[in-house]
Amino acid sequence: MERIREKLTILADAAKYDVSCASSGSNRKNTKGGVGDTGSGICHSYAEDGRCVSLLKILLTNFCIYDCAFCISRKSNQIKRAAFTVKEVVDLTMNFYRRNYIEGLFLSSGIFKNADYTMERMLAIVKKLRLEENYNGYIHLKTIPGASQELVAEAGLYADRMSINLEMPTEAGLKAVAPEKSHTEVRRQLATVNHQLVRFDDERRIIRSVPKFVPAGQSTQMVVGATPETDWQVLHTAAEFYNTYALKRVYYSGYIPINTDERVPMLNSQPPLMREHRLYQADWLMRFYGFAADEIVNATQPHLELEVDPKLSWALRHPQFFPVDLNRADFKTMIRVPGIGRQSAQKIIATRQFGKIYVHQLKKMGIAYNRAQYFVTCTDALNRYTDKDPQHMRALILKTGQSKYTALLAPQLPLF
């Protein structure tokens, strides 16, 4: 018992810097006599850092032949090393899953011996789960850089999501901290899986019984704050990968110094949590709110403002689009208003069929009216702010509320 406890502690500790814990987006249902299904995703618990615990997130091993400056498991680090057997991972997953602790397995690994050897072991685990244990819960599988296309394509038949990390937002940044890795290799892997995904989808349109292939799609992760890229570069890379490889998610991980290395920020420097938060907001604007990366940040303003969120920042820079008349505006226009989200916009449109829109209704619907009031008109609210200068409006908005993040803003020291 003590040995498995130690292994789990080491290999969970090493895996926690992968931020993805999504368990949604798959459509795998339980089979007869089997256990588990997937759906809209469930966070079964939350760690003390407030991050969701949805999947059993572990490394198969933290032995690694690489020496990446930002990674806790790099070859040159003097740390305890361990490796799970195939059976140990399967038993852990099944017993946790049956007790409703988790939504599934997130399996990553350091690279021992070589890429294919590691990938084969990971493949053996997911096959055993699916074929012997009748397990239909969620599986997120990291692909190993350098693994052969055949192994990656076969793993796709059993995993719900696959991912491989970009690590740094630009190739130059990556080369500086991880000379053995490259974006080219990441692109090759993402393209292999995406190509298969499209092929399977096409075939499924003709033959319904075509097996599932990575039904929850692919994702990737970038570390921000370890290398000197701007937010503009980060969001551009994200947008390009969303488009080219049809990724479901790009994750941004504020760099937490774990190694002493002059190529990355020193130990005990503050992780850039606020910047990370703003990047996620910008990511949402790109995926759900119809914003292009260049509208959010551009060459003249390459960084996201930390003080205000990116939508508000955009609105203050573009007074020509406001005020928006909520009795007439279409969905696309309304969701660009700070304080109005997609659900609120849908409710406004539904309600408009029954009469004009009034302020008290907006407040009831869950619109952040304190913020939206500067940018909208409706039946009983004429906009008093149209002539106001944006700087003045910004000051007004910042004065009301927002205090949630002031504590986070204060210790944000420049890293470079």
Add this chain to the structure above:
Amino acid sequence: MPPIITHHTVVQYVFDGSFPGLLTAVFESYAARHDIVTLFEQDKVRNNFFDPVIIITTAPEKALRVWNGLKKKLTTAQQVQYYSAFLAEDTVIIQQLFNYARYVFDHAAGAAANYGHPAVMAVQQMAQKVSRERHRMTAFVRFQKTAAGLYVSAVEPDYNVLPLICKHFKDRYADQQWMIYDGKRKYGIYYDLQTIHEVQIEAAAPGAIVHAAEILPDASEALYSTLWKDYFKSTHIKERKNTKLHIRHVPKRYWRHLTEKQPD
């Protein structure tokens, strides 16, 4: 001489608190042409002395007629919302559910999308709260395996959400026997590999023989609950510690049934 009730009068209805009871009340209000009704649950009566009181006797066939009528006017999502809001067991929402039904029947199909109407908004918002609690229960149930192979869990949800999570657990754990017990409402749901039964646990009488296997934990239980607690600790990044956020996601009232929150 009994008071004359016209449709302008406020009438007080007292019903048994059940869902069919609520629907029967809607039926009776149309049958008797009472336009303005205040609804009270039996035993929780706080009616006034001035307006006439009518006792509603729950009638399943009348309730079914009302429900079928609602089904014709509501989308599936709205039907689920209506029932979910009822499970909140809240006195204010009972009145809103009554008003909602009246409003929907009095208007053309689609009226339930009018978020400007107070009853529609109130029901939608309450349904959202109940749905959040339902979702929490799919997340926070922690099974313990007994020596007899039964997986048991105790919960104390804010709202009566067990009816809303049956299907989720049945679909997911189709090959294991499980039971989820609501300690607040003193009933549970039990799955026997075929169907789900509603169960009540009575405290064993003094001297009664309780089958030991039903209570003994399975040999693997201590190992996996310990491993889970280990995992929970290891997955936390201490540089990012954020207790406020942690508690917002996992409010303290749920901690006593969470394995990872139990002392070692």
